[in-house]
Amino acid sequence: MKIKIYHIIKILKFGWKNIYLHKLRSSLTILGIVFGVASVIAMLSIGEGASYEAREKIKQLGSNNIIIRSFNPPSPVKTSQTTSFIGIYGLKFEDFQQIKTIPSIEEIVPTWECREDIWSEKGKTTGRIVATYPSFLNVMNLEIEEGRFFTEIELKNSKNVAVIGYSIKKSLFPLGKVVGKRIKIRNYYFKVIGVVKEKAVSLTGTTFESEDINFDVYIPFTTGRIYFGRYEISNKRGPFWRWERNFVEYHRFIVKVSDTSKILTVASYIEKILSRNHRNKDYEILIPLQLLQQAEHTKRIFNIVLGSIAAISLIVGGIGIMNIMLATVTERTREIGIRRAVGAKRRDIINQFVAESVILSSIGGFIGILLGIVIPHIVSKFSGMTTIITFWSIFLSFTISVAVGITFGIYPAKKAANLDPIEALRYE
Amino acid sequence: MNKVIIDLQNIRKIYKLGMVEVEVLKGIDLQIKEGEHISIMGPSGSGKTTLLNIIGCLDKPTSGKYLLKNEKVSEFDDDKLSEIRSKYIGFIFQQFNLIPQLNVIENISLPLYYQGADEKEMREKAIHLAELVGLADRIYHRPSELSGGQQQRVAIARALANDPLIILADEPTGNLDTKTGREIMNLLCKLNEQGKTLLVITHDINIANYSKKIIKLLDGRIVNEN
Numbered sequence: 001m002k003i004k005i006y007h008i009i010k011i012l013k014f015g016w017k018n019i020y021l022h023k024l025r026s027s028l029t030i031l032g033i034v035f036g037v038a039s040v041i042a043m044l045s046i047g048e049g050a051s052y053e054a055r056e057k058i059k060q061l062g063s064n065n066i067i068i069r070s071f072n073p074p075s076p077v078k079t080s081q082t083t084s085f086i087g088i089y090g091l092k093f094e095d096f097q098q099i100k101t102i103p104s105i106e107e108i109v110p111t112w113e114c115r116e117d118i119w120s121e122k123g124k125t126t127g128r129i130v131a132t133y134p135s136f137l138n139v140m141n142l143e144i145e146e147g148r149f150f151t152e153i154e155l156k157n158s159k160n161v162a163v164i165g166y167s168i169k170k171s172l173f174p175l176g177k178v179v180g181k182r183i184k185i186r187n188y189y190f191k192v193i194g195v196v197k198e199k200a201v202s203l204t205g206t207t208f209e210s211e212d213i214n215f216d217v218y219i220p221f222t223t224g225r226i227y228f229g230r231y232e233i234s235n236k237r238g239p240f241w242r243w244e245r246n247f248v249e250y251h252r253f254i255v256k257v258s259d260t261s262k263i264l265t266v267a268s269y270i271e272k273i274l275s276r277n278h279r280n281k282d283y284e285i286l287i288p289l290q291l292l293q294q295a296e297h298t299k300r301i302f303n304i305v306l307g308s309i310a311a312i313s314l315i316v317g318g319i320g321i322m323n324i325m326l327a328t329v330t331e332r333t334r335e336i337g338i339r340r341a342v343g344a345k346r347r348d349i350i351n352q353f354v355a356e357s358v359i360l361s362s363i364g365g366f367i368g369i370l371l372g373i374v375i376p377h378i379v380s381k382f383s384g385m386t387t388i389i390t391f392w393s394i395f396l397s398f399t400i401s402v403a404v405g406i407t408f409g410i411y412p413a414k415k416a417a418n419l420d421p422i423e424a425l426r427y428e
Numbered sequence: 429m430n431k432v433i434i435d436l437q438n439i440r441k442i443y444k445l446g447m448v449e450v451e452v453l454k455g456i457d458l459q460i461k462e463g464e465h466i467s468i469m470g471p472s473g474s475g476k477t478t479l480l481n482i483i484g485c486l487d488k489p490t491s492g493k494y495l496l497k498n499e500k501v502s503e504f505d506d507d508k509l510s511e512i513r514s515k516y517i518g519f520i521f522q523q524f525n526l527i528p529q530l531n532v533i534e535n536i537s538l539p540l541y542y543q544g545a546d547e548k549e550m551r552e553k554a555i556h557l558a559e560l561v562g563l564a565d566r567i568y569h570r571p572s573e574l575s576g577g578q579q580q581r582v583a584i585a586r587a588l589a590n591d592p593l594i595i596l597a598d599e600p601t602g603n604l605d606t607k608t609g610r611e612i613m614n615l616l617c618k619l620n621e622q623g624k625t626l627l628v629i630t631h632d633i634n635i636a637n638y639s640k641k642i643i644k645l646l647d648g649r650i651v652n653e654n
């Protein structure tokens with residue numbers, strides 16, 4: 001039998017007529033599909049958005065990097081009710097020198113950090129001072145919005161220069177030029193020589209690197225030593241107010257590995273060196289690449305779970321359609337007999353009823369897509385979560401809804417086609 | 429004389445109702461020539477409708493041989509029977525049997541749809557047939573908006589849509605008053621004069637007398653032929 005496009009259009013037109021005749025019933029029938037498709041698209045877009053945030057965050061850490069961080073471990077001495085405490089923890093010069101010798105390390109950039117109030121003529125904000133080396137810029141993939149990063153010469157001469165994060169600029173110098181202006185940290189003045197471009201920040205608080213790097217101020221390492229020394233001072237409000245002073249040589253080493261495939265090997269060498277040098281575990285090693293892989297893995301599991309839920313809801317929707325189609329077949333038994341009497345073949349009857357159920361499920365799919373696009377927007381608006389609607393998820397869910405229409409339409413259609421024409425004509 | 433187009437040889441039809449077998453047709457032999465007008469009479473339950481359905485290829489005999497235009501249709505499968513109906517047969521029923529959600533033209537053009545005709549052809553032919561049966565001003569009406577006589581006219585127009593050789597009418601006037609019934613019969617006779625072979629089942633001798641030949645059926649057998 002020839003199947004002409006024109007013929008298909010005619011079948012669809014006939015189908016539409018019957019569906020239109022029962023508007024209320026048809027709309028109730030497609031609700032299952034509508035919600036099924038909408039939830040597929042919405043859930044996938046939320047999942048995609050979350051994993052995008054995670055990936056971006058990890059990329060900021062540099063996928064070829066290993067980050068070693070000093071970490072102040074809770075010690076028994078501190079938990080006692082002392083009101084003041086002097087301690088020592090973290091990465092040491094010895095570590096730096098040993099790690100530097102590991103092969104395949106392209107660069108190792110140390111930092112020393114502290115939280116400080118930062119003043120301009122107009123106001124004040126709080127940020128993180130990061131004393132580091134010029135190569136920090138490249139290793140961390142920072143981009144300069146205006147001005148420049150500090151140089152080796154400025155480092156050597158311990159210049160009072162600072163490169164500020166985007167948010168610092170926004171709160172201290174909302175309008176006008178920044179480069180050349182002065183900021184004050186503790187009682188020292190620094191000249192702003194550059195501003196770093198805004199970086200995406202995850203609001204969903206991924207566990208790694210909870211700092212908002214848009215609030216960073218970068219200064220030459222040597223300058224930091226001169227003004228801030230090696231002591232980290234903090235006041236803690238626990239059950240007892242406590243003044244704490246810790247000697248910290250370095251807060252972070254950012255290690256850039258020349259080849260992605262060497263990252264794990266290098267990390268294990270680092271772990272070996274550090275565990276030898278430190279009796280307490282007062283450091284932690286972060287491998288962004290590994291986090292990235294974990295994030296991908298989590299996303300895959302997430303998608304499978306969401307996919308199954310969505311598949312179930314689409315099947316339920318399909319059963320709804322089948323139910324109605326079965327009722328329709330019974331209701332229209334006589335019509336089927338008439339059509340057979342005037343020359344319709346079994347095939348024609350099957351086509352007609354499958355067409356009707358496909359039309360139902362496609363309309364459901366289409367409305368579901370619209371709803372599935374709207375929901376993530378609303379979610380984004382109210383929760384601040386990133387949502388990403390992929391073409392792929394739309395395509396997939398629409399295809400599935402059409403397939404559901406065909407699958408669940410075939411049984412009722414076959415039932416209709418297999419009716420004996422005589423019986424069908426006698427049906428009251 | 430015209431050639432035989434319907435040739436029934438020892439046709440039997442048995443219905444099984446659970447354990448019970450009911451023999452509805454008990455060996456029918458019947459030849460019908462092209463262009464004939466025949467009435468079939470007989471008491472209720474004598475097998476008239478069953479016979480007509482077999483002639484119209486809507487039902488298959490349990491045994492016996494049926495030649496339609498020399499084709500052995502008693503051995504055809506479902507698809508081929510559908511093709512035969514689509515090509516040669518026009519059915520008219522007592523209950524009109526129009527499709528309620530379709531309007532007059534759509535009902536009339538239904539047989540053409542299953543022949544794969546295109547929309548323009550279907551429409552033109554349907555309008556032409558609606559004029560022929562006197563319903564030119566009702567083409568967009570639904571069956572429920574028409575009188576019984578008008579509905580039967582639509583059914584006749586539909587039966588004509590595929591240019592059939594044979595028109596089979598099962599008590600076409602059974603649901604109509606005498607006057608309307610007469611109009612319907614006049615219309616059918618006119619078609620017969622134009623060459624259509626016409627078989628009419630009826631209880632009404634006045635209706636049967638429109639034809640030259642009446643077949644009487646009694647308990648599954650033809651009892652007389654004149």
Ligand SMILES: Nc1ncnc2c1ncn2[C@@H]1O[C@H](COP(=O)(O)OP(=O)(O)O)[C@@H](O)[C@H]1O
Binds near residue numbers: 444445473476
């Ligand atoms: N599909 C069927 N199944 C079982 N019995 C049937 C069926 N169709 C008709 N019959 C029986 O066959 C007999 C003849 O029916 P029918 O041909 O409709 O008679 P008529 O049209 O002469 O009144 C009746 O007794 C009827 O009950």
Ligand SMILES: [Mg+2]
Binds near residue numbers: 476477478
């Ligand atoms: Mg009957």
